Amino acid sequence: MSLTALTATHGKLATDVNASIAGGDVGPLTTVQTTHATDLVIATMVDPPSTAKLRGWMYDGADPVLRVNAAGILAKRPGQAQADDVTTALANDPSARHLYITAVAARVCGLDWATASHLAADPRCMPERASFLAARFAEEVTNVRDAGARWCSAVMLRDLSPLLGR
Structure with missing residues (x-):
């Protein structure tokens, strides 16, 4: 499915979650594991400060659902540094x-x-x-x-x- 189609389907939820991330609110990312499609859309929206928050939550989040959601979003961001961070976190977080x-x-x-x-x-x-x-x-x-x-x-x-x- 194209990113345009995914955005049309998951855009509202992705926008809401992105706003929560920007505001430092972990609530939406601890409630339920986000889908692959939703993560793809959120990943296109997060800015560098939100990316830094996600990285911190991926390693230090109190809840495994928060950690996996942060990893899932970061895993879909471009760049090898992000990929290395995600794989390191997954390797060390059963x-x-x-x-x-x-x-x-x-x-x-x-x-x-x-x-x-x-x-x-x-x-x-x-x-x-x-x-x-x-x-x-x-x-x-x-x-x-x-x-x-x-x-x-x-x-x-x-x-x-x-x-x-x-």
Whole structure:
């Protein structure tokens, strides 16, 4: 879906969340995990001071939903520095990593949230679907619009690797 179409669909919510970020209000980012599409739109709106707030929340936010939402928005901003920050945060935050991998698995593999969460916790839980899952994550590992999804997909591919070729 194009960014224009995503903005038309998610623009109001993204504008409201962006205003909250600018104002230092973490409330909207702790309520519910934002979607990939919403994050894409918010990422186009945040300015440098808001980006700095998101970076701080990604590392030091009190709630894992806040941390994963901040990471999700930053992961969709351009620039390698942002990508490095996101992958470092995810590598060192098991709670946020689990939420991010769950979201990626649900989106790219077409899984319901509970099944995606189970897969994120134990990638070996569906050995009969390992090839299908690996193919989906292999496609996502080249997602140019989401550094977090690339990293999470690579982690899942690594963990699924022993199940392939059986």
